Amino acid sequence: MNPEPEPPAQESRIRASFASQGLMRTLGATLTRIAPGEVDITMPPTPAISQQHGFIHAGAVAAIADSAAGYAALTLMPPNRGVLTAEFKINLLAPATGDLILARGRVIKAGRTLTLAQAEIVSQTGGQQKLIAHLTATLMSIEGRAGITD
Amino acid sequence: MNPEPEPPAQESRIRASFASQGLMRTLGATLTRIAPGEVDITMPPTPAISQQHGFIHAGAVAAIADSAAGYAALTLMPPNRGVLTAEFKINLLAPATGDLILARGRVIKAGRTLTLAQAEIVSQTGGQQKLIAHLTATLMSIEGRAGITD
Amino acid sequence: MNPEPEPPAQESRIRASFASQGLMRTLGATLTRIAPGEVDITMPPTPAISQQHGFIHAGAVAAIADSAAGYAALTLMPPNRGVLTAEFKINLLAPATGDLILARGRVIKAGRTLTLAQAEIVSQTGGQQKLIAHLTATLMSIEGRAGITD
Amino acid sequence: MNPEPEPPAQESRIRASFASQGLMRTLGATLTRIAPGEVDITMPPTPAISQQHGFIHAGAVAAIADSAAGYAALTLMPPNRGVLTAEFKINLLAPATGDLILARGRVIKAGRTLTLAQAEIVSQTGGQQKLIAHLTATLMSIEGRAGITD
Numbered sequence: 001m002n003p004e005p006e007p008p009a010q011e012s013r014i015r016a017s018f019a020s021q022g023l024m025r026t027l028g029a030t031l032t033r034i035a036p037g038e039v040d041i042t043m044p045p046t047p048a049i050s051q052q053h054g055f056i057h058a059g060a061v062a063a064i065a066d067s068a069a070g071y072a073a074l075t076l077m078p079p080n081r082g083v084l085t086a087e088f089k090i091n092l093l094a095p096a097t098g099d100l101i102l103a104r105g106r107v108i109k110a111g112r113t114l115t116l117a118q119a120e121i122v123s124q125t126g127g128q129q130k131l132i133a134h135l136t137a138t139l140m141s142i143e144g145r146a147g148i149t150d
Numbered sequence: 151m152n153p154e155p156e157p158p159a160q161e162s163r164i165r166a167s168f169a170s171q172g173l174m175r176t177l178g179a180t181l182t183r184i185a186p187g188e189v190d191i192t193m194p195p196t197p198a199i200s201q202q203h204g205f206i207h208a209g210a211v212a213a214i215a216d217s218a219a220g221y222a223a224l225t226l227m228p229p230n231r232g233v234l235t236a237e238f239k240i241n242l243l244a245p246a247t248g249d250l251i252l253a254r255g256r257v258i259k260a261g262r263t264l265t266l267a268q269a270e271i272v273s274q275t276g277g278q279q280k281l282i283a284h285l286t287a288t289l290m291s292i293e294g295r296a297g298i299t300d
Numbered sequence: 301m302n303p304e305p306e307p308p309a310q311e312s313r314i315r316a317s318f319a320s321q322g323l324m325r326t327l328g329a330t331l332t333r334i335a336p337g338e339v340d341i342t343m344p345p346t347p348a349i350s351q352q353h354g355f356i357h358a359g360a361v362a363a364i365a366d367s368a369a370g371y372a373a374l375t376l377m378p379p380n381r382g383v384l385t386a387e388f389k390i391n392l393l394a395p396a397t398g399d400l401i402l403a404r405g406r407v408i409k410a411g412r413t414l415t416l417a418q419a420e421i422v423s424q425t426g427g428q429q430k431l432i433a434h435l436t437a438t439l440m441s442i443e444g445r446a447g448i449t450d
Numbered sequence: 451m452n453p454e455p456e457p458p459a460q461e462s463r464i465r466a467s468f469a470s471q472g473l474m475r476t477l478g479a480t481l482t483r484i485a486p487g488e489v490d491i492t493m494p495p496t497p498a499i500s501q502q503h504g505f506i507h508a509g510a511v512a513a514i515a516d517s518a519a520g521y522a523a524l525t526l527m528p529p530n531r532g533v534l535t536a537e538f539k540i541n542l543l544a545p546a547t548g549d550l551i552l553a554r555g556r557v558i559k560a561g562r563t564l565t566l567a568q569a570e571i572v573s574q575t576g577g578q579q580k581l582i583a584h585l586t587a588t589l590m591s592i593e594g595r596a597g598i599t600d
Binding site: 317318320321322323324325326327346347348349350351352353357358359360362363364366367382384385386387388389390391392395448450 | 467468470471472473474475476477496497498499500501502503507508509510512513514516517532534535536537538539540541542545598600
């Protein structure tokens, strides 16, 4: 989605940070879009992330949604500041099934100390999309703590 | 809390259901305690469940906390009813590190349609425990839907 | 906002229900817009609804936001069904001040048992609007319980 | 918990702050207990705080619960720091009715920037108590902003 040969610094920073999240690799998640205040993450359903009824576990859905919301917040932070999730809330609206799960993170309000972001999580089946979950997250901006910058 | 030599049906049902959650196996989680209205789950920190600063990812913490809360609710359900998480909210209070993460699920109010449960998540380091996260979850009781009984 | 001489049944039902909410009258709140899946409520700042710093109390903001979300859900319910708030979550983004507070309720996903709605709360000062709070609410649909139909 | 004949400065500070909350007066709420990390607030049901079914409006319940949680946090703050609610989440477990509503605020984890508090809300009818709602709130500690010290 970015035709330029060299990605901007903000995008590189977020791709590097995402690559260092062991959980995202374990879940099979991919960072598919970065824009100012917006980040998309996708994840394919596999038995490795299931709950007892065969659907994707709410925890796996929450994990990519939290990362999408957090990285959406990070796109708006200066290079010397990182973010930590202070809290999040997720509503599970339908069983997580389908060909692919997509979490679309978006900043609602960026603040000096706290940022509110949300993520809409949709399942894609064939050419169709269905809203399956909705998350809001409060991210805390941190600076100069143990070298945290992402 | 259970002096009987053979685990009751309720405990077997929950152990079988937990064993079928692919995500719990992927995260390395273990079901360590079942009592009426209460379930404990533990998880060791590994690089496979990390976030970008090397702590355990909030999504992994949320996943075991959601399962602990959900199974705490299931202990109070009759055999023909299962539960689904309708929503949960988690506050991350301190970085998730240490030797072991323990999520203690407990039912606050069991209702006909909706049950409120919470989980306290502590990190154990040496002999010490520290509260690192707090979750509340709303579980919806379901019956006769596609054979769901857990 | 409705040029027709006779408001539709759904609108009458919601106006009558709103008029019976003693708290809305006590807070000085007004129902200003009804559309399918959407309801707006406004409230002027007064000392009667203040917190200790002179801003509007988060509880008053939450009250009109909860009503806006709940009535947005009710617009999509058949005549014999009412709604009760099962839970809500509100993020307070900026002090609630200004000439008028406006809560815009909107349904995100309408379900058979549970409906997810949100409300954006803005303060209006002069001709400008500022987002001051964001609420998500889970509404439970109820039928035939003690004659509840709103 | 305080054997001294004269209330400590912390208690005076909180009583003065509560007295300046116009909304608490409007709702008929009373501050009934202050201890380190704990504050109780009561409110009698009246038509002035009702919702459409004659129960107490969730917004009024949330308002006293938010104040109870916030003042519980304030009991642990030094004199030059105040608190603002960053977000709260409330689960409504049963209709709010009875002779008196009691919100018991309690700090779960006090932090430098953010404090997590909860409130259990019970209805008292005759000599019996029933849990009707449960709130968790994130309070942000503020210092030196426009003279805010409560």
